[in-house]
Amino acid sequence: QKEVEQNSGPLSVPEGAIASLNCTYSDRGSQSFFWYRQYSGKSPELIMSIYSNGDKEDGRFTAQLNKASQYVSLLIRDSQPSDSATYLCAVNVGASKIIFGSGTRLSIRP
Amino acid sequence: EAGVVQSPRYKIIEKKQPVAFWCNPISGHNTLYWYLQNLGQGPELLIRYENEEAVDDSQLPKDRFSAERLKGVDSTLKIQPAELGDSAVYLCASSPDGTTDYEQYFGPGTRLTVT
Numbered sequence: 001q002k003e004v005e006q007n008s009g010p011l012s013v014p015e016g017a018i019a020s021l022n023c024t025y026s027d028r029g030s031q032s033f034f035w036y037r038q039y040s041g042k043s044p045e046l047i048m049s050i051y052s053n054g055d056k057e058d059g060r061f062t063a064q065l066n067k068a069s070q071y072v073s074l075l076i077r078d079s080q081p082s083d084s085a086t087y088l089c090a091v092n093v094g095a096s097k098i099i100f101g102s103g104t105r106l107s108i109r110p
Numbered sequence: 111e112a113g114v115v116q117s118p119r120y121k122i123i124e125k126k127q128p129v130a131f132w133c134n135p136i137s138g139h140n141t142l143y144w145y146l147q148n149l150g151q152g153p154e155l156l157i158r159y160e161n162e163e164a165v166d167d168s169q170l171p172k173d174r175f176s177a178e179r180l181k182g183v184d185s186t187l188k189i190q191p192a193e194l195g196d197s198a199v200y201l202c203a204s205s206p207d208g209t210t211d212y213e214q215y216f217g218p219g220t221r222l223t224v225t
Contacts, residue, residue, distance in 0.1 A: 088153075
C-alpha cells in the first residue's frame, strides 16, 4: 500500500527560529508533492507545491525534495505564533490522485 | 475568486438516519473530490469526479454511501443509513482543469456527528 509518513509531533519551536517538517513517501513514481497547513477546526490550505529535486522558496517557506531518498521537507523561517497548525504532506500516486500523511502538529512558543 | 462552497457546515443526526452534503467547486474546476477526515488523520479520498464521471470511487463504501455530480458542477454526497463510525469531517476539494499538477483546493468541510 502506498504511504506517506510524517512524525505526528507536536514539534515545539521558539518564535523566530526555523521549523523543519519532514515527510517520506513510498511510491517511487510520485512526481508531485504538496504541503498543506490546517488550523484546528479548519480545512487544509495549500501552501507549497514542488515537482523537481531541490529547493523551492516562497516567502518564509522553503520546500525541499529528494526523490532518490523519497523525502520531502518544509522549512519555515522566522517562525511566528500564527504558524502553529498541523502541516499535512501530500503526494500524488496516479492521475489526479494524491494521498495525505497524518500531519505534524507544530507549536510556536513565544 | 470564490472558493469551494460546502453546506451544511455542521450536522448532527441519529444513527440509521440519512444525511446529505452539498459541494460547489471553484468556477472552472472540472475535477471534484470528496474526502473524509477523522481527528488526527489526513484526508482520505472517497470519490473523485472528472466532470460528471466518477473516475475513482474505490474507497467509497457503496453499501451506504452514494454520490452524484449532475451537469459536472455541484456534487452531493449521501449516507444512508448513517452509523456511529461515520462521525467525521467531510471535505470537498476541486482542482483546475488542464493541469497535471494535482493542486487541490478545499472547502470548509461538513462536520458530521452521528449519535
